[in-house]
Amino acid sequence: MRKSRRHGVQLNIWPQYGVAFIFPLCVIAIWQYVGANRMLADGLFPSFTTSMAAFWDFLTGSIGTSPYSGDWLMHLGASFQRIMIGYLIGAVIGVTLGLMVGFYSLVRHSLHPTINAIRPVSITAWIPLALIVLGIGDKPAYFLTALATFFPVYINSMMGAAYADGGLVRAAEMLGASRKRILFSVTLPAALPSIAAGLRVALALAWTTVVVAEMLGARSGIGYVLIDSYSQFRLDYVIACMFTLGILGTISDRILGYVLGRRLRWVEVGAKA
Amino acid sequence: MPRIEIDGLTVAFGAGEGAKQAIGGFDLNIADREFLCLLGPSGCGKSTVLNAVAGFIQPREGEVLVDGSPVEAPGPDRGVVFQDSNVFPWMTVEENVLAGPRFRNQKIDDALRQQVSAIIARVGLNGYENHLPKELSGGMRQRLGLARTLLNNPGTLLMDEPFGALDAQTRIIMQELLLELWERDKKTVLFITHDLDEALLLGDRIVVMTASPGKVKYEHVVNFPRPRTYALTSTPEFQDARRMLFDILHVEAERAAR
Ligand SMILES: Nc1ncnc2c1ncn2[C@@H]1O[C@H](COP(=O)(O)OP(=O)(O)OP(=O)(O)O)[C@@H](O)[C@H]1O
C-alpha cells in the first residue's frame, strides 16, 4: 500500500511534463521513417524533415522551390483578416439575436423557428450560392465564416438567456430594474458562461470554414496555398499549411480562452479550461 | 388601514386538468410596522403568498393590496430577502449593495456612497467591499442580500426563510442583527420560517397555516417585551408558547405528510 503510494508520487515528479513528449516523438519518428523511405503514396508522402524544411521555406523563402516560398506572412494575413471579420460579424449578430430571442418571447416566436430551420443546412452546402452571389475573393469567406460562427453563438446565447437564473431576475425586479435593464445587467452576465462556450466552439468552426472558403473561392490565404500545393503534388507544402493552421488555431483558442476566463472570474465552480 | 391586505388569494400553477392549486382562498392582513411570521408545513403555500405580495406571481382569484392598491409588479417598496440570497455573482459586495440605485438609474453621489458603507458595516461585511460572492460564506451572502435590500429603505420587507440555510450559531447572530435593525427602524415585515424559536423571538404575531392548499389555521400574538435578545428563548414563558405552537404545527405537518 505504502509502496504504491510512493510510486504514485514519483510518477508525478518529472514525467508529468516528460511523458507528454513521448507520444509525439514516436509519431514523428514513424513519420520520418515512412517518409524518408518513400513508403506511402508512391513516395509522395514527405518525411518530417522535408515538411519542416517546406515550412521554413514558406516562412523565409530560403529554398525557393515553390511559388509560395517566403509568402507565409502574406497568406497568413489574408486568412487572419477573413477569419477576424467573419467571426466578429457572426459573433456580434449571434449574441445579439440569441439574447433577444432568449429574453423576449415575442422575438422568439417571430424569429427562432426560421433561424432554426436554416441551421441544419451545413456550411459547405452554402458555398456554391455564396461564390455565385458574392464572387471570388474575400466576401464569400466573410459570409461563410460569419454564418459558421453565428449558429453556435446564437444557440448558446439563446439558451443562456432563456435559462438565466430566475432568482437573479426576481432580485433585479424587486430592486426596481426595468425589463431592458434586466436584459443588459442580469440576463447578459448570467448568460455569459454559456455565451463563452458558444464563442469557443464557433472559433474552431470559423477556422474550418475559412480554410474551405479559401480552397474553393479565393486566390490567397493558407487554405488557398494548401489546395494549390496539393494540385502541384507539393505535399510538403500541404503539411506546412496544416502545421500553420494547427498552430494558429491553438494560439487563437488560447487567447480567446484567456480573455473569456478573465471576464468569468466570478463563476463559482468548475475547472477553468 | 392595514399595510398589506390579502383577500381570498388563490394561486394555481398550470392550466386546465393538470392545474395545481398552490393556495386557495387565503386571507391575511398585516398592519403597518407589524412583524408578522408565517409558519406552516412544507408545501402549504407560504412562498406562494410571499411571491404574490412581492408581485412575482399574479393571483388567479382574490386580491393582494399594498397600501390600498393592488400589487401589479415587483418594486423597491417591497424589498425581498430570498432563501438562497440571490446576490449577483458577477458583482462585488459593494456593487451588489449598490445594485438597486444603479438599476433605477439613480445618481451615485457621496451621500449614497456613505450610506452604502454604513449598511455594509451594519451587516458586518466591512473589509469585504471588493470581494466577490464566491469568496463569501453562506451567512455572509445572506447578510449581503439583506444589505442590498435595506439600502432601498423599503416600507415593507418580505423575507422567505432568509436564515433557513444557515447553521444554528450564524442564524442566531442574524436574528439578533435583524431584531436590532427592526427595533430601531420599524418596517412592515412578512417573515416566513419553519423555525418556531425564530418566529417567537422576532415576531409581533405568528400565523400558522394549514396543510396544502394552505389557509390560516391559528393566530398567536407574541407579547414578549422589546427590545428582545436571544436570552428570551430560555425563559419559561417562551418555552410554554413554543410547546403550544409546536403541537398545532405538528398536527398540520402530519396531515401534509399524509
Ligand atoms: N412554479 C410552480 N409550479 C408548480 N407548482 C408549484 C410551483 N411553485 C409552487 N408550487 C406548488 O405550490 C405549493 C405551495 O408551494 P410553496 O412554495 O408556496 O410552499 P411553501 O409553503 O413555501 O413550502 P416550503 O416550506 O417547503 O418552502 C406546493 O405544493 C408546490 O408543489
Ligand SMILES: [Mg+2]
Ligand atoms: Mg417556501
